[in-house]
Amino acid sequence: MNPDGKMLYVIVCAAGPAGEVGQLVDLAQADGWDVHVIATPAALNFINIEALEAQTGHPVRSRYRKPTDPKPRRADAIIVAPATYNTINKFAQGIADTYALGLLAEAPGLGIPVVILPFANSALAGRAPFRRSIHQLRDEGIDVLLGSDGFDPHASGTSDHSASGFPWHLPLQRL
Template sequence: MTTDPRVLCIIVCAAGPASEVGTLVELAQDDGWTVQLVATPSALDFIDVPALEQQTGRPVRSRYRKPDEPRSPRADAIIVAPATYNTINKFAQGISDTYALGLLAEAPGLGIPVVILPFVNSALALRAPFRRSIQQLSEERGIFVLYGPEEFKPHAPGTGGDSLERYPWQLALQQAKKSTSSAAEHPTPTPR
């Protein structure tokens, strides 16, 4: 009996590490995942869409599909990396004004683990809305925010480019793998 490969949806936002999201795609594929890449509209200017489509063998999605277009496979896990200040705050508030945010809004209710790997500077990280969003998302079942000294630590304003090589893609993948195992053992209850 063969089992279908696990599907990892990677949501990429418009931040410095986005240009290197192929690194995460490669790590995931090496670990046996089928990868579906979703870009926020602003992230399209940060990534090499043709190269990523060739790497994944799938179209990069950034908008809702038309009725006659095929569906993407349902994700077993979602990684948001790099996750921007804007996306983190909108996700925490339940805003669903893009395809990427629509996927995120629905995922916890479907029992799909979501791993958030931020990329923000220290000035943005000090803002009360951001701190509230991080706390709120961290408290929700099935959402894992990799934020702190051993995960992602904000950089000084204007120095994001200096920290691209240290962006911890592998931590996001490790958490997604761990979360899918846990989700299988403890399914999300169906609302009444």
């Protein structure tokens, strides 16, 4: 925990590599970031909340705070990894129906850099809505690490194998 340092929000989605997001936390902390983990509601079943809270020194958040809770410091940067098909499409459309998506919806307007490392199978990644979303996000200045820039979509039914080689280091290199 580095409360006076640069703040990084790591948004984790419900995908194969999510259980290993602690690797990204380690890398970011070694690079001087104070890391806060934000989980999509579905990702809560994929991660070890207690271990991530111990690792970061902060609660894992997945819901908006109560009005009486202290307001967290704004992030200096956001990494979304692994980013799912659903989260990417909703982010591109400006949908803010979860805490994680609400943070993402505001980030471009606040000038907060966002780096996305998708984890999607080739059947989903080949769909027109997904391709449009990637294009829209990149047009808005969002760094999407897909294909030659990052992680290639995996074949349907092979997510367990693909998760083992997830390149957690890539989004940090782009910040």
